[in-house]
Amino acid sequence: MKILLRILARLGFAALLFIAANHYYSRHQYAQDVRKYSRVKNRIDSAFRFGDIVYLGESSNTSFNPWTDTLAYSISEFLQMYLPGQKIEAVTHEGYHPGLFRQMLNLWPEDNKKRTLIVTLNMRTCGPSALYSSNEASNQQEALFYSRRPPLLTRMYLSLHHYDNRNANEMERLKLQGWRTESLRKQQSGFPWATVRDWYDQNPYSQAGAPEKIRHMADAYIKEFAFLLDDKNPRIKDLDEIAAFCKKKNIRLIYHLLPENRDYAKQLFGPYLISFMDANALFIASRYQKMGVELINNYPGLSGLNYTDQWYPTEHFNATIRQQIALSIAEKINAKEVHRVIHPARNNSPNPHILQPMADTLLKEWREKVKLPW
């Protein structure tokens, strides 16, 4: 008993010390640590506070084609042009995903202001390749600051690495395990390859001796898109939580599905890879429409040439598409308010002397050589 009292006395001392230190820390040091360890925390605070429409996204918002885009406006900036009567605030950063957006909502203000939340989603973030990315630990470290706990406790969590900090090796193992074990035949029992690993091991472009660029491109497309969404997917759980949060807080929520490069996926693998994209889009649409979330997924027939990354699957678009996306979102938010003529209206003529290396030509050439059945 005596020992317990002595321990309690020390714990009491520690608690008092913590309160005093927290008081001092939050006034004198916290702001500096936020700037140092959490790149977008201040941006989130300001966006949530001042925005009528909050746009949460990743690199697709700001990416542009360095060869041809003379308009470097981001999607959210185009959106602001289309909806000049509303204040658009964007929080975007490369590699961000719904798991981080969900945590950002911890900072949502407690006022009663009507706001619209747009959450962009690229399908790749739901697959093993992105789920087990080696950058995830640093994202999660930043996300420690997306909370309302006492600042010193957050700083302690940072020192003690109290976040999902699985290292790069472990992530690589999980990724390989995912590609090796997740069946591709859940939807179609006769699918030619049982797993992603089988598929990329038997990559027809590698077997035909295609150039490295094409082989890597084909491998990357398989690894990024060949998966099927289900209830257990962590990103789906995140999207569920975001939907529940918005419902509770009476926030208008729009999920915006960024269009994948279906053109190149089709050129590479005919109907096979596209079938996963379709199934996943259908899964998202049916699930969230049931939950009352508005959805934008309306970009059929985009040419692969509109993507700024030609040799790797990303959702990075040139200005024409960014502008088209912004218009779609604006129309969804309020078609009547859309200011349809914006200046400048379209991309300036690109410099004809600068040629962007396009995957299209080489891909077509090799498709013919490989003599694919599709």
Add this chain to the structure above:
Amino acid sequence: MLFNSVEYWLFLPLVWLLYFGLPFKIRWIWLLVCSYFFYGFWKAEFAALMAFTSLIDWWCARQTEKQEKPGLRKFWLWFSILSNVAMLFMFKYFDFALGGSELANKLYHNPYTAWLIELGKYTIPAGISFYTFQSISYVVDVYRKKEKAEKNLFRFMLYVSFFPQLVAGPIERFGKLHTQLFQKYMPVWEDIRAGGRLLLYGLFLKVCVADNLAGVVDTWYHSPEQYTLFSAWMAVFCFAFQVYADFFGYSLLAQGSALLFGVHLMDNFTKPYIAKSVPEFWHRWHISLSTWFRDYIFIPVGGNKQGVIVLSFSVLLVFFTSGLWHGANTTMIVFGLSQGILYLFDRFAFSRIPFNGRIWDVFRQVKTFAFFMLTLVWFRSPDLPMSSRVFSLLQGKNTGTMQLELQWTVLGMLALFIVLDLFLVPGRIDVWFQRFPLPVRWAMYAILAVCIAWLGGAADHPFVYFQF
């Protein structure tokens, strides 16, 4: 579970409170369950692996004791040793030795073995080298009739898995640890107080010193050619203290945690950076491993009583094994062998120089530290070409113009550690604290605690020795 995690700081008091709330007879069972939870929290498969190796070693030790024929006794001894070595090989060295081979490829494309290859390549079971060495020492001691074989499998499993020293030592001998684990013990304030102090200082070393230095060292190693010559030396110097603070901090956390349960673990470090020679250094650095090598490799192979050639061979063998133990990488083997060569150089050449006096002693201390600091380049580098690059940068070749930034907080933490460790604290930190009157002591605790909360490094590094 890592000692520098929030989970551990919730786990430890809970385990401790319930431990002393239980009847004495079943306390060890609680400790066993908690130890397996501690290990399995990280990855359940690895807890199963540890249980499996414990079962083999327990069985082999029992057979070794039962058998009267020397041949059979030896058979069971070697069966145990080889099974441990096989486990180590499979999970730690397979990729290094056979990665990329036809066999590895076949195993990776076999649905039943693919997971094993992935595991061995990317995720080494934490502390596998520590607990297998601890198990081997037990079986050898039973074979040598220094210890009696434990009849109860689960009691033996507790000896192997006792959580404070499970994943990075100290590697304790059966006789010492087993007795303490099963003694009738009631909590004593002196032990709790000492344990608390060790925990506080150990966490400070890991979080404030090692993790902050890790940020500096990682930055430099990421693109070393961009930095100046001074930065190169600073990075190498910082790494020497990073690895020391990291492992010393871990050892103190282990000792402090064990002390709360009345278990006194051995000191693993006694101021290695004041050693005057390489042999002395290895008497002060990672003592539990050095003594393990002494008792189970160095002496059986020939030791120091059979002439210079046998001694040299024994030393090189020990350091080669030590290097390999530290990691499945050629850099680690070179690190180990370089220590062996320097050990022999010091023993046969340098120590015979007939100088005396304080200045000579200081020179020897600096020389020993410099030797170790430079050999750590192999320890830190991912491969031999990288270590060669670092050595050429240390000679001023191809260095850049950027200056490595050492923030005041990092510098302050490092300076505090150096002053405390090399100059102020003569023995163990918990005894040193006791010298001061209560207000001073509590002020010091408060400073350490605030440093931990406020200034911990953001660089995310598990304990360096966990990977071994």
